[in-house]
Amino acid sequence: SAVISQKPSRDICQRGTSLTIQCQVDSQVTMMFWYRQQPGQSLTLIATANQGSEATYESGFVIDKFPISRPNLTFSTLTVSNMSPEDSSIYLCSVETGSLRRTEAFFGQGTRLTVV
Amino acid sequence: AQSVTQLDSQVPVFEEAPVELRCNYSSSVSVYLFWYVQYPNQGLQLLLKYLSGSTLVKGINGFEAEFNKSQTSFHLRKPSVHISDTAEYFCAVSDASGTYKYIFGTGTRLKVLA
Numbered sequence: 008s009a010v011i012s013q014k015p016s017r018d019i020c021q022r023g024t025s026l027t028i029q030c031q032v033d034s035q036v037t038m039m040f041w042y043r044q045q046p047g048q049s050l051t052l053i054a055t056a057n058q059g060s061e062a063t064y065e066s067g068f069v070i071d072k073f074p075i076s077r078p079n080l081t082f083s084t085l086t087v088s089n090m091s092p093e094d095s096s097i098y099l100c101s102v103e104t105g106s107l108r109r110t111e112a113f114f115g116q117g118t119r120l121t122v123v
Numbered sequence: 124a125q126s127v128t129q130l131d132s133q134v135p136v137f138e139e140a141p142v143e144l145r146c147n148y149s150s151s152v153s154v155y156l157f158w159y160v161q162y163p164n165q166g167l168q169l170l171l172k173y174l175s176g177s178t179l180v181k182g183i184n185g186f187e188a189e190f191n192k193s194q195t196s197f198h199l200r201k202p203s204v205h206i207s208d209t210a211e212y213f214c215a216v217s218d219a220s221g222t223y224k225y226i227f228g229t230g231t232r233l234k235v236l237a
Binding site: 011013048049050051052099111112113114115116117119 | 157159164165166167168169172213224225227228229230
């Protein structure tokens, strides 16, 4: 299993500013994932972060808007840049563990972002 | 590509009654299937998963789900619900062939009434 800590748990930000979300895992993991959950909607994968390489972004998400760092095997950050009210969402960090890939994904508690 | 459909956005049910939350998926390859629960202001917690083997999967908190390949369904059931089961439930699929992506359904809000 994996225990994931996300900071901050929530924030209210002014439009045009940036927020960096931290994700700390209690064990070393190869792949970390960042999801967005817009109000009343499901989870959408933003990007995959592997240690030592650039993040891989899904369609509709770009590095300039959501830069990601992955300095080691237990930590990652997601920055939401130049925020607008449309960025108001819950952002979740996720990791996968297990000897067989994709046996289970673990999620942080999420960061609830409100942009005003 | 895979997709997941949860037809019921909200399901109200009285306490101690049975409940079924429906999930259908589409995929051209073999898949792994998951149900996650999200309590208010919390992250997602795995309820159960189907990887292979028996099509009836038992999870935590008394939930179970049955994988039906012919109907491409993975419905979640509980014979008797409690107030504490009130939460959002997400069905998810991941292909078993080598990629890592999870595709989530839109979620079903289960509201247990006293």
